[in-house]
Amino acid sequence: MKNFLTLLLTAFTFVTTYAQIPSGEVMEPVKWTAKVEKDSETDYTLVFNATIEDHWHMYSQFTADGGSLPLEFIFNNNEGNYELVGKAEESKTETAFNETFGVEETFWSHTATLRQKIKVTNPDNNIVQVEVGYQVCKEVCIMGSNLFEFNLSSLTAKEVKVFEEVLSGFKKKSEKQAVTTPDDENDTDPLTIFFGTLLAGLLVTFTPCVFPMIPMTVSFFIKQNSSSAAKGKFNAIFYGICIVVIYVLLSLPFHIFEGIDRNIFADISTNVYLNLFFFIIFITFAISFFGAFEITIPNSLASKADNASNSGGLIGIFFMALTLIIVSFSCTGPALGFVFGTVLSSDGGATLLSLGMFGFGLGLAFPFMIFALFPSLMSNLPKSGGWLNTVKVVFGFIELALAFKFLSNADLVLQLHLLEREVFIAIWIAVFAALTLYLFGKFSMPHDSPVPFLSVGRMLLGVLSLTFTIYLVPGLWGAPLKLMSGVLPPSTYSEAPMGFGGSGSTAAINNNELTEGAKVSVHGIIAFEDYDKGLAYAKEVNKPVMLDFTGHVCTNCRNMEENVWVNPQVLSILKNDVVLISLYCDERIDLPESEQFISEYSGRKINTVGKKWSDFQLGRYESNARPYYVLINLDETNLNDPVAYTPDIEEYLAWLKDGLSKFEK
Template identity: 70%
Template sequence: MKKLSTILFLLFAFFIAQAQVKEPVKWTSKIEKKSNTEFVLVFNATIENDWHMYSQFSDENGAIPLEVVFNNNKGNYTPVGKAAESKTEKAFNETFGVTETFWSHTAQLRQTVKITNPANEVVQVSLNYQVCKEVCIQGENLFEFNINKLTAKEVKNFTEIKTATVAKPETTEVKADTATTVVDTAKAAVAPSTDNNTSTAEPVTKSTKEKEGDIDPWNIFLGTLLAGIFVTFTPCVFPMIPMTVSFFIKQNTSKAKGKFNAVFYGICIIAIYVLLSLPFHIFEGLDGNIFADISTNVYLNIFFFLVFVIFSISFFGAFEITIPSSLANKADNASNLGGLAGIFFMALTLIIVSFSCTGPALGLVFGTVLSSDGGATLVSLAMFGFGLGLAMPFMVFALFPSLMANLPKSGGWLNTVKVVFGFIELALAFKFLSNADLVLQLHLLEREVFLGIWIAIFAVLALYLFGKFSMPHDSPVPFLSVGRMLLGVLAFAFTVYLVPGLWGAPLKLLSGITPPLNYSESPFGFGGSGAAPVASTEKLPDGAKVAVHGIVAFEDYDKGLAYAKTVKKPVLLDFTGRACVNCRKMEEGVWVDPEVLTILKNDVVLISLYGDEQIDLPENEQFISKYSGRKITTVGKKWSDFQLGKYNSNARPYYVLMGLDEKNLNEPVAYTPDIQEYLKWLQQGVANFK
């Protein structure tokens, strides 16, 4: 428990950010009466040194222009033209190839409104703006003006989205005929806007070890690689790609040196993420069963559920999660060292300041791999894949700068990517809650309830993509892009695919993710015949129960073995888990095969031993394991200890065919998704018994 508490603390400290980057723009406001029906709303901004806030009239292909939003104007008042602005500055941004208009130090907006509803007393206006230094922040401030009292009350800065840069951009003065203007030259590395349940225990034979590796490291690597690439298309990461590449290429007289530095920058990103996995190797060395415990731990699954819900709400725009700004500042200062060490700290700064976008994706990586009982090696592989995916655009565009001309311009679509990711995180959150419910056998989140939640989530996602509603930080969508429309169709099609699951459809694409078919309010689906899988006249043996697909199974070794001796059939030991993904994949993808199912129903006695069963053992049956030295207090720990002691494995699933003398009829196997291979193994064992 102490080790688990340590892990929980580390994960909590890593996932939940504790502070926000300070707001570099301070606002005050007031209202001036122009006539009985016209009023002037005045907004004054004080901008910290070296920061720039962009005008309403700045080119939209560069930084995001300021926007004045009238929240309650319909039927109450009418804005008279656009807000008048105080003196602005202009400068050409080489990175985006546009002239930007912005303020330094101070800014003022004066917006005239005409009252059309005398009964209305309050005017609500939001200012959406972007302010940049080494970090770009998209702020949103809400103001309330009481036209009767002629005072203005600034409500509160309720959200702030960071788009971060890695190193301090140089500010240079550009001499013009009429005025001196200031421009960020982008000489900074900018942070762009961005179940497998097998064990690592050594098995009995070489062939078994290969089976236990069937969590397939390639799937883990490719999945996390895609996650890393995906987060590069978020507001915290994407805009930084051209700036960072330009910084490395332009700061060196030699292009080859610049390219080398940019590639080394990418390698540092990968290395930092891999280093984050090292503590898990220490945990695994202290306790070989630690990942098996993590993957089925009720409290940890609930913890991941809460983390994913928080991250999804953050992606929807309710609030911002960041790592403490002091860490970013220290890493940023260290990046000024120069040389390779400076580049390393620039990469570290990128990872810290882009956490608001990469954190949820990283949480998804950690949560998925830890819940798979894949061991520390797979955690490192996952972190390598994620880091490589995040670093690839920086390295590729550094090697081939001409490709940057094909990059899409930053815009509102970046926030759409975040929102879509938020929906996905919310859906996956319920997978962790389902794991906890399955382990405890509470039947609170049965198959129909789970599917109902997912159907609702992906239906709302489809409506969002089709433009039926917008989220807080979305830009207006005058028309649907082809990509957004196709993604909406995909979300809608997936929703339609889920619906038949309510009526008992197996949904094989989601095997192991949804609760099993027999963990349901109506195991045969709504409107099903409800016929019992075992004839009503047939009495179940003592200690037996009806399992998936109507198979009669035992969950106690002694009772199952005693029955097998009575009917003179071989025993199939099924070491499994309530929250084991690969176990469900075997049951729903392999056991459903007619030939396999016939053997399981007629030719063997199935004994399913759940390694994550949370039922407490009677005090007189509790004992100290001679294999692990731990006190065995639950039924699940008893069967895990039995498996480890007798078969030198803690893989789940793990299948053993044995005779009535309790000797193996053939080699045990772990996860075997190939139907013919598993069928051949069953047939061989039954033939050896006969």
């Protein structure tokens, strides 16, 4: 158990430092050189020389199955260009019986030479790319991967550094590698939260910090309990369950906070400093993913988890899971930030946060559990290599785009108009255009492997990124971009609020002179932002009132406005048949000193306009959901039951008509 945990920690240390430490300072017990020899016009010999540090052993291509991992050659561009002539010839090897694995192992000490003959079939191709994968062991074991590029025309060879998997920490003599209630929530769709975070958890398994651990971890449990396959599978599945439990436990303090103050999530989601903090965090992680530096958690935390794992049994497995979570933070941290940032900024409540963490943990743990149940599937896993860094860079672009969502939230709360809709869209166009160029191989990042050709997956992802970039462009001229509703700043928060060229100016509202306190809101709807002024106007025109408890950074509020309110029948009612009062519960304008008070519901000091409307909603309707819609009569009684987020147009329209019919009666 202890050895396996050390293995994880060493692997993490290598992954998180390789990008910024020169190769000579990384643990590299094997040094490689290569050359190419011309035997005839079409025949060549690729020569690989390895120098192995004292007391280390590197294993042969022909070492027995069931023991240490054999050396392997991967020829990246052989199809249609050249043919292999037999297996690579090896210099003299040594053999020794491994009592633990019960096999005769074949290996080299000090030096090794391998010679691979090839026959050229495409005279127009002069480049041969070969990746050498190997395992080298002393008291710990390391899996290395070196990429060589041979130029047959100049008879030269060079080494290209690629991602190396450090699997250290096991002693070779003993072990082998291997939701709240409707009134308390904002009605964010729990299934959307769950599946979105589940997908995030699955995606982070394809990062350099996690992916190499999957086959190793599953093999560890199965080999550790070789006498009982069922027990090995149970331990591996329990390991996955522990990952899920740990992530859910991280959300528990928020349940306590919510119990103390029901508005805590509303305050968090609209907190300027918190949104700026997430902006800086996402920018930092994006730059890290691009390869500028690596982010690590202090080793002391991992060491404590490592020591705790010595208790053995199920408790030890729990701390093994905790160690994986700690050491993989470099890659999972941005995704966790996305989970926290998304749920908190949507006023989702502690229950939705726990659901999100459950989904994320399950997504991360799923590969470990499924491969434990069906170990044969591991043979279908792609080999670790340079593609993992490509995945990391793609995540970096996504992190960069998401960072500006949090900066936009801060800008919206403060109403500074520094990051209006057009500017936001322009930034996203630039980010995803750059991502498109990267995927098409037009430029590379510091730690990328050479891309001799585009894979089908990379090409398709590039096409998807290009399509999304093109989709965003019309938004610069006022296109609604419904797919992005809730992400972009609202159309009213724009350089041209009423549309490009003034086509939607106030003239489109029949030149009606606005009543004091009224403003032109989304889709040209006349709205009030003060309850008393709006109610007075409703009595004057004898129309019912629709209270719209909303927020400047409320995602679902924007979704309703851009996908439901735009419906012609709904829009007609909101424009002509009701008086809309939009109460922004995150408005940071200070109340006059004489109007500030201590809430009898929460005990908080109410000193801003937003807190006033939030307290009003909580006190009168016992809800802090956003959006939250209430149809009231002129005597301020409810015409029907209030509703929260209702993305179904027909359902929302039926609710409006029901309230209107009762008002008329």
